[in-house]
Amino acid sequence: MSATRRPRLEICAAAAGALAVLLSAAAPASAQHAELRASPAPYYAGVAFDIQISVTGFDEDPQPVVSLKEPPGTSLNLAGVSPNISQSIQIVDGRVSRSKTVRFNFNYRFTAEIPGTYRIGPAVVTQGDKSSRTSIAQFTVIDVPSAGDQMIRLLLPKDPVYVGQRVQVKLQWWAEHSLMSKLINPVARVPLFDRGEDFLFIDSENTDSPHGMVVETAAGAVEFPAQREIRRQGGKQYVVTSVERTMIPLKSGVFEIPASTVVVDEALRWRRDLFGQRIPTQLRKIRSTDSPRTLSVKTPPSAGRPTGFTGTVGQAFAIEVKADRSVVTAGDPITLTITIKGKASLEGVQLPSLVAAGLSPEHFRVPAGSIAGIVEGGAKRFEATIRVIDDKVTEIPPLRFYWFDPELQAYQSAASLPIALSVKAARFVGAGDVVTAHDDEADEAAAGSGYRDIQAPSDDRAMARPASGGQTVFTLSGADLSVERNLDTLLGRKRTLLSQPLVQILVYSAGLLAVLMAWVSRRHADMDPRTVARNKELQHLAKTVASSQDTAELAAALRRMGAIAVNVPRRELDALLSQCDEEVYAPGHSATAIDPGLKKKAGELARTMLENSK
Secondary structure: OOOOHHHHHHHHHHHHHHHHHHHHHHHHOOOOOEEEEEEEOOEEEEOEEEEEEEEOOOOOOOEEEEEEOOOOOOOEEEEEEEEEEEEEEEEEEEEEEEEEEEEEEEEEEEOOOOOOOEEEOOOOOOOOOOEEOOOOOEEEEEEEEEEEOOEEEEEOOOOEEEEOOOOEEEEEEEEEEEHHHHEEEEEHHHHHHHOOOOOOEEOOOOOOOEEEEEEEOOEEEEEEEEEEEEEEEEOOEEEEEEEEEEEOOOOOOEEEEEOEEEEEEEEEEEOOOOOOOOEEEEEEEEEEEEEEEEEEEEOOOOOOOOOOOOOEEEEEEEEEEEEEOEEOOOOOOEEEEEEEEEEEOOHHHHOOOOOHHOOOOOOOEEEOOOOEEEEEEOOEEEEEEEEEOOOOOOOOOOOOEEEEEEOEEEEEEEEEEOEEEEEEEOOOHHHOOOOOOOOOOHHHHHHHOOOOOOOOOOOOOOOEEEEHHHHHHOOOOOOOOOOOOOOOOOOOOOOOOOOOHHHHHHHHHHHHHHHHHHHHHHHHHOOOOOHHHHHOOOOOOOOHHHHHHHHHHHHHHHHHHHOOOOOHHHHHHHHHHHHHHHHOOOOOOOOOOOOOOHHHHHHHHHHHHOOOOO
């Protein structure tokens, strides 16, 4: 290549680079874009598949809002949102370019019950004054053939079922034993499990079962612990996989439950891998469908309902009451601990008012309103404070708890054991009950004469006189009821130098100062020599940042601090170093010029790293 041609190529390359920079600067920084895509076909009726809406060009906060309508006869549930934020910095020929990409992925689960072609979209994504929309997507859903050698059953309790009653619901999948090796990935759909507004489901905490059953719910696929057993029916041997859940009806009424289904992949062809394991190469989906169910939920009858009934439905309840004291004075508080056990949902058990439970308002003062409880160890515990207002009370009577038994179809009750009480009458203290003592000389004179005057010597009415039987009767009137406010006089102590408030403050302050100095000395002695050296270097670097007049020197000091400091704010440090590099490599940069705002930020960041490392 000739010497005259090489400069021309360099000029052309520089011009092309400059043109690219101008075009990138003229282009919009972040245009909003939304895209709707789905998992690969085929799509089957009654089998949920994934739909994702990916949006870019929006701000990191707040999260954009997606508006997407589901076609009739289908269900579209949001499974989650996955934000993804990436940043990059590029320096080319002294020019610094930054880019930041914010992407939100909205993941949905779409289910169509009937085969056909469905159109979804457009989805509209908005964030403040920014918006974007997707195109319309079209999906063809095909039918799944029925399996003749499988069954699915949803076993519900027998009617009637009552609101608040704990009942067991069991889902069973029956598959012929000889075909189990061909069946892969069974997924059940149970519409009853999605009725959260009508029923509450409680699952066992025992997750040690070696088997499981995947159930597609509105919140996504959930694997429940399952039991597996072998049964015979109709001359065939089946493998039965069972999932059991506890259900509590929340509302009364007649509920129509759509049929439950299970879809499973059946392997048609296999191949052997390197280790001799069989791997399916051709699959087909088959479906088993249960019959629709009807569940009737009732409320406990109003006939014969006790006054203290609070809506608890269950069996075998027991109530236990304990008091924190048994010898009291009328008006003293007594804390009752009430424990209730039974076969029911204890979270919903409510304690009746203590008056309805058996405490008479003529003898006891009880708290007003409902009493909250805590479920612990298979029981619900309540605490309430009562007061005995009648000194003739000899016991806390039995407290009753009422519930409705769905098997007996009747209201039942249980009572606690009575608690014996010893109640003293309350005594009111008046002026005549206050007595004062003589000095020592008056006591000795009174004792020598056979009398003892325990009242003030200036009052002749406070005298003692003999009574029949050799006892002394005191006249306790005329007491001096004046209140002495001087603490030293009441305690009978003399004022010394150490009793002065100022001296006490100085003594305590000196002690605290000595402890603080000892702690600082001990900490300095225990400090690692490497930590001391690091802190000294950080202090030197911080001074360099504060006094530096050159951007390159400032950036070098910050990089060194970021390498040895502790708890470094990386995001702020990287942004500041990028700004320093941008100034250093900018055309026409002066080695003696530094931006005041940049230097201020660098000083604050250096002080932060220094403080975090101490």
